[in-house]
Amino acid sequence: MSGREMQFIEEAFADNWVVPLGPNVNGFEADLERFVNHRDGAEPLSKRVVALSAGTAAVHLALLACGVGPGDEVLVQSFTFCASSHPVTYLGATPVFVDSEKDTWNMDPALLREAIQDRIAKTGRKPKAIVPVYLYGMPAKIDEIMEVAREFDIPVVEDAAEGMGSRFDGQVCGTFGRYGVLSFNGNKMITTSGGGALICPDEAMWREIMFYATQAREAYPYYQHEKIGYNYRMSNICAGIGRGQMTVLDEHISHHKHVHAMYAELLKDVPGITLHDNPSPRYDSNFWLCNILLDSDLRIKGETDVYKDTVKGAVGGAAGVTHAATSAHTDVEPNRNVEALRVALDKANIESRPLWKPMHRQPVYASNPAYVNGVSDALFRRGLCLPAGPYVTDDDIHYIVDTIKASIEA
Numbered sequence: 001m002s003g004r005e006m007q008f009i010e011e012a013f014a015d016n017w018v019v020p021l022g023p024n025v026n027g028f029e030a031d032l033e034r035f036v037n038h039r040d041g042a043e044p045l046s047k048r049v050v051a052l053s054a055g056t057a058a059v060h061l062a063l064l065a066c067g068v069g070p071g072d073e074v075l076v077q078s079f080t081f082c083a084s085s086h087p088v089t090y091l092g093a094t095p096v097f098v099d100s101e102k103d104t105w106n107m108d109p110a111l112l113r114e115a116i117q118d119r120i121a122k123t124g125r126k127p128k129a130i131v132p133v134y135l136y137g138m139p140a141k142i143d144e145i146m147e148v149a150r151e152f153d154i155p156v157v158e159d160a161a162e163g164m165g166s167r168f169d170g171q172v173c174g175t176f177g178r179y180g181v182l183s184f185n186g187n188k189m190i191t192t193s194g195g196g197a198l199i200c201p202d203e204a205m206w207r208e209i210m211f212y213a214t215q216a217r218e219a220y221p222y223y224q225h226e227k228i229g230y231n232y233r234m235s236n237i238c239a240g241i242g243r244g245q246m247t248v249l250d251e252h253i254s255h256h257k258h259v260h261a262m263y264a265e266l267l268k269d270v271p272g273i274t275l276h277d278n279p280s281p282r283y284d285s286n287f288w289l290c291n292i293l294l295d296s297d298l299r300i301k302g303e304t305d306v307y308k309d310t311v312k313g314a315v316g317g318a319a320g321v322t323h324a325a326t327s328a329h330t331d332v333e334p335n336r337n338v339e340a341l342r343v344a345l346d347k348a349n350i351e352s353r354p355l356w357k358p359m360h361r362q363p364v365y366a367s368n369p370a371y372v373n374g375v376s377d378a379l380f381r382r383g384l385c386l387p388a389g390p391y392v393t394d395d396d397i398h399y400i401v402d403t404i405k406a407s408i409e410a
C-alpha cells in the first residue's frame, strides 16, 4: 500500500460513503477510463468503465449483455483460470473450449474459425460470444481473433483480468472487443482487496451494465423490477484502495517487466529451460507472471520421488480449498521434472506453481465440446510460474535462478 490508499479510505469514512457507490467509485472509474483509453501515437479511445465487486462478475455481466442465455454456446479459451468459463454456466449456457497457439499461449485464431464453422454445422446456430484471455498478461493475437469475430459477427469479451496494462500495437488489452474484463483481486496487477471492472464500448452499454450491476431497478420512487439483476457494484471503500493503487500501477508494471528481463538474462544460458516472452515487438506483456518451460529430457534432482503422496492443501496454500485430494495423480499433470523443481523451490522457501490446467481437462467440463491441438496440454505438462510480484527483489531473482540451476542434475 502506498499511503494514498489510506487517505482515500479515510475520506470515505469521514464523508459517510461506506456503501457500494460514492466519490471513490466514480473517481476510480474515471482513473481506469483514462488508463484504458490511452493509445501510443493515436487519438484516445472513448470506452466507459463500470467498477464491480469481482472480475468474475464482470465476465458474467458482459456475457449477459451479449445476450447469452440458456441453451446458448460461448467459445472460451481453454487455457485459462476458471473465472473465464464459469459465468457461461451461471447463465445456463455451455462453454465450448478453444485451444491456444504456441506464440502467445492464448486462443488460436485458426482453431477459433474451425470451431465456429463446426458449431454452426453441428447445432445450426452461431455461438453467442467469444472469450479470449490474456493469460499471464501476454497479449493474444487479438487482431486475428477480431477478424474472425467480425467475419461471423460474434461479439468478443476480452478477459484481461491478468493483462491489465498489457498492450498490443500500443493499445491497452481489453479495449479491442465489445467488452473487456479487469480484475483487482489480491494477486493481480493492482488490488482493491477484491474487485473487478468491465470496460464498455459506449455510454448506452455502460448504462445497461450499471443497471444489471445494481439489481436492475427501474426509475420509480419505489422498487420496481422488470429484469433480474445482480448486486455486483464495487464498494466505495474498495474503490478508495483502487484509486491509491492507480497511482502505483505504472510502477508495478515496470517492476514486473524488470523481473522478467532479469529472469531472461539469468536463464538465457541454462539449457532445457525456456522463458515465455513477447513473440514480437507488437506484443507488450505486463509480465504479471513469469513462466518457464522445462524440456522433457531435462533431469531435475529427486524427480523419481515425486507424486508419491497426495498434496496436503492446494498449491500455494490457497485459501478456501476445503476438499482434500483423493489421489496423488489426475489424468493430466505436470511432468515429473516440473513437479521435482516445484518441490525443490518450495524447500528453498520459493513459491512457484504449475501453469493453469486447461479447462477442457477439468472434470467439471468433461462433456463440453472442445477444439484442441495439444498446445495447452503440453504447456501444462512442461510449465512453471516463477515469483514476480511487487516484493520480489533483484537478490530474490538471483537466489531463485541459483536454486533452479542447483536443482538440475549435472
Ligand SMILES: *Cc1c(COP(=O)(O)O)cnc(C)c1O
Residues within 6 Å of the ligand: 054, 055, 056, 057, 080, 081, 083, 084, 133, 159, 161, 162, 182, 183, 184, 185, 194, 195, 196
Ligand atoms: C482472476 C481472474 C479472473 C477473475 O477475477 P476475480 O476478480 O478473481 O473474480 C478472470 N479471469 C482470469 C483469467 C483471471 O485470472
